[in-house]
Amino acid sequence: MTSFNRRKFLANTGLCALPVFIPFSSILGNDSHFNNSPASDASIIKFYGDGEMFEPIEYLNELQKAHKSIPLIGDRYGSGGVVEALEKRMAVITGKEKSVYMPSGTMANQLALAVLSGENTKVFVQDTSHVYRDEADAAQSVFNKRLMPLAKDETYFTAAQLENAVKNLSREEVFKSGIGAVSIENPVRRTDGRTVPLEEIKKISAYCRNEKIGLHLDGARIFIASAWSGISVGEYASYFDTVYISLYKYFGASGGAILSGPAVVIDKMAHLVKVHGGNMYGNWTNAAMALYRLEGFETRLQNAIKTWDQVITGLNKIAGIQIKAIDNGTNIFRLELSKEIDGKKMQESLSKDFNIRIPRPNEKNQTQLTVNETLLNQNAAYIINSFNKSIQTR
Ligand SMILES: Cc1ncc(COP(=O)(O)O)c(C=O)c1O
Numbered sequence: 472m473t474s475f476n477r478r479k480f481l482a483n484t485g486l487c488a489l490p491v492f493i494p495f496s497s498i499l500g501n502d503s504h505f506n507n508s509p510a511s512d513a514s515i516i517k518f519y520g521d522g523e524m525f526e527p528i529e530y531l532n533e534l535q536k537a538h539k540s541i542p543l544i545g546d547r548y549g550s551g552g553v554v555e556a557l558e559k560r561m562a563v564i565t566g567k568e569k570s571v572y573m574p575s576g577t578m579a580n581q582l583a584l585a586v587l588s589g590e591n592t593k594v595f596v597q598d599t600s601h602v603y604r605d606e607a608d609a610a611q612s613v614f615n616k617r618l619m620p621l622a623k624d625e626t627y628f629t630a631a632q633l634e635n636a637v638k639n640l641s642r643e644e645v646f647k648s649g650i651g652a653v654s655i656e657n658p659v660r661r662t663d664g665r666t667v668p669l670e671e672i673k674k675i676s677a678y679c680r681n682e683k684i685g686l687h688l689d690g691a692r693i694f695i696a697s698a699w700s701g702i703s704v705g706e707y708a709s710y711f712d713t714v715y716i717s718l719y720k721y722f723g724a725s726g727g728a729i730l731s732g733p734a735v736v737i738d739k740m741a742h743l744v745k746v747h748g749g750n751m752y753g754n755w756t757n758a759a760m761a762l763y764r765l766e767g768f769e770t771r772l773q774n775a776i777k778t779w780d781q782v783i784t785g786l787n788k789i790a791g792i793q794i795k796a797i798d799n800g801t802n803i804f805r806l807e808l809s810k811e812i813d814g815k816k817m818q819e820s821l822s823k824d825f826n827i828r829i830p831r832p833n834e835k836n837q838t839q840l841t842v843n844e845t846l847l848n849q850n851a852a853y854i855i856n857s858f859n860k861s862i863q864t865r
Contacts, residue, residue, distance in 0.1 A: 514848050518829045518840040521695055521802065522721025523764070533723065534756065537763035545755040546572075549741070554758040557729065560765065561716065565708040567731035571740045572758060574749040576691050577606050579715035579730040580654070582743050585614040586736050587685025587712060588651025592616055593640075595633060598623045600656040601689060613747075616651060626659045626799065627667040630674035637682070653679055656689035657707070658696045663839070664801040666696050669707075676710035686710070691717040691728075692801075698772040699801040712736065718761040721843065722768065727757035768844075775846040778854075782846075785855035792858060794840070802843065808836040816863040825857035 525533055537543065544552035554572045561570040573579040580602050584594050594610060596603045598620040602610065610616040621628035621636055637650060653675065657667040679686040688711040690696070690704075697704045708714045713732035718724040730740065744750050783794050783804070791809035806829070808814050814832030821827040827849075832838040846854070 514826050515845065516827045516848050516854065517843065517845045518827070520720075520841060520843060521692055522843045523723045523845060524719075525723055525725075525760075530723075530725065530756075530760070533763070534759060537759055540766070541759065541763055543755065543759050545753060546758065548750055548752055549744075549754050552758070553755050553762055557758040557762045557765075560762060561729045561731055564704055565714050565716075565731040566705045567708065567714065567737075568734045569737035570729050570731040571737050571744075572754055573715070573728040573730050573740070573744060574751055574754070575726065576601075576689070576715055576717050576728040577609065578744065578747060578749050579728040580687070580689050581606065581609050581614055582740060582747070583687045583713040583715060583730055583732070583736070584610060584616060584652050584654055584685075586739050586743070587687060588616060591649030591651035593619050593648060593650050595619045595621055595628075595636065595650070595653045597621060597625070597627060597654075597656055597659065599626065599659055599661040600654065601660060601691070602654050602656065604661065617648075626662040626665040627655070627657075627671060629671055630678050633675060634678060650682070650684050652685040652687055654687045654689060655711070656691070658692055658801045660692070663797050664692070664695065664803040664841075665797060665799045666700055666801060668799070669700070669702055672707070672710050685712050687712065688714040690714050692720055694721060694768065694772070695801050698769065698776060718757055722761040723764045724757040724760040727754065727761065729761075771844045771847060775842060775844050778846050778851050779842045781851035782854050785851060786858055789855075789859050789862070791862065802841055804840045804842065806832070806838050806840050808832055810836060811864050812836065813863050813865045814838070817858075817861045820861035820863065821857060825853075825861060827854065827857050827861075 534543065541553065541556070546552040546554035549572050558570040558572055562568065573582070584602070588594060592615060594616045596618050603618050603620050610618050619636065621632055633653065641647070655667055655672065655675065657672070658664045659667070676686055688708065690707065693704055693707055693714070693716055696702070697707065708731065713730060713736055715728055715730050718727040718729065730737065786792050786794050791812045793807040795805040795807065797803055797805065808817065814836045818829055818831050821829055829840060830838045
């Protein structure tokens with residue numbers, strides 16, 4: 472990460488888009504009260520991140536709990552034990568022939584696109600996608616693919632835009648190197664978790680199938696899209712050849728990914744993961760955590776959304792507080808405070824006095840609240856009262 476400018480990244484992307492490798496304490500401020508929470512972690516509400524992210528000791532405790540419901544059997548180089556159990560479970564959820572554990576989402580995306588493309592070099596992607604902007608040009612430099620960005624700064628491209636781009640190529644370029652694959656990220660991290668409309672996905676899928684172009688879903692957060700849109704993960708996956716799902720963004724694992732798809736693609740992955748140095752001896756800590764927390768996840772998230780609906784209604788009745796949904800959004804909301812409210816003090820009081828963590832409001836007294844299952848650690852009335860009591864005027 473030596474060439475990575477963290478501050479610039481944060482400024483460019485907004486808090487919602489935080490990559491998880493940035494410690495949250497650096498965003499929330501290193502106030503001493505942060506480490507001196509009066510209540511246990513089980514009562515903390517974190518309005519950032521897509522789900523639970525455990526500290527090391529909590530992680531061990533959670534795995535102890537996991538062991539009571541799923542025997543913690545290790546893997547060897549990704550074979551057997553909980554890794555295999557997770558792969559089987561994910562294949563069922565996504566409705567695909569097979570799933571394979573991957574050390575990272577980046578590798579899952581890159582290998583899926585490389586295999587789907589075969590000898591063809593062009594891969595169409597959203598301009599705002601992780602594949603295009605955040606994978607260090609791996610497609611170009613490692614996999615000999617030319618990424619073709621569509622829909623500059625937008626959440627998604629339409630089927631018509633894709634078709635036009637493909638059609639125009641025959642006029643614009645003399646040498647035909649062929650369309651390899653198309654990738655869609657949903658929801659889109661860089662546009663505050665906005666989703667790609669299902670109708671557009673259907674049209675793109677029909678077009679790709681007709682043209683025999685492989686279609687990949689970067690579904691790092693597809694469970695989030697599913698919870699907020701009501702469209703099942705299986706339905707989303709059905710329009711794609713391959714689907715990647717993150718294990719750490721909301722399933723609590725400390726890393727890892729699952730790639731699902733047809734056997735003819737997935738069976739190539741073990742070898743390719745090894746070739747690219749990603750074949751690790753033990754992967755069970757990630758797989759066990761994800762397998763354990765996957766159970767009941769959808770119900771917990773639905774309950775969190777129900778609680779959140781009550782919370783928004785309550786918060787929007789408080790003078791000086793406004794919560795706004797993002798158009799076509801998922802779990803990220805805008806919190807706007809009137810200028811009379813001291814946003815920094817409010818954030819500190821929420822944390823110290825009520826165990827509610829929010830990102831610090833910016834100079835406009837605005838911030839983003841990300842809804843996740845930690846919301847279930849308290850009821851709606853507690854959260855609304857806490858915000859009310861934490862208001863301090865300037
Ligand atoms: C949409 C999306 N795709 C892929 C990735 C890559 O995942 P990993 O960090 O496991 O490489 C991320 C991670 O931030 C992401 O947000």
